[in-house]
Amino acid sequence: MLPCPESDDVAVRQDALRREMKARLRADLRKAMKDRCNIETKVIRVLVAAIDNAEAPSVEAGDTASVHHDFLSGLAEVERPLLSRSRVRHILSTEVQExxxxxxxxERLEEMDRAEALRAEALIARRYIE
Structure with a gap:
């Protein structure tokens, strides 16, 4: 079966959107760190980590085999799964919802200061849901 050029185009666009979002997050992270905005730095780090974790290749259960590769040989590299734009949005939305x-x-427990801090974090994370 021949690959469908249209699906290849969609994959390329999705990858570009994912890369653009990660670049935006990393640029904002650098700015937040430079401006010493601790809350924003913390939230953006969590968002980047959530996306990175979703891109991690799955490990088969019971797969404990280890193979030695020369340092920087590139042989141990594993292709990361590509995330669709909707999947990235879902990941970010989940962070906001949590x-x-x-x-x-x-708030129900009358911990208003902590609740307010979490709502501020949710507002920061919400900026990245387009």
Missing amino acids: RERAAAEL
């Missing part, structure tokens, strides 16, 4: 749920629970 903070909002935790904030609601903290």
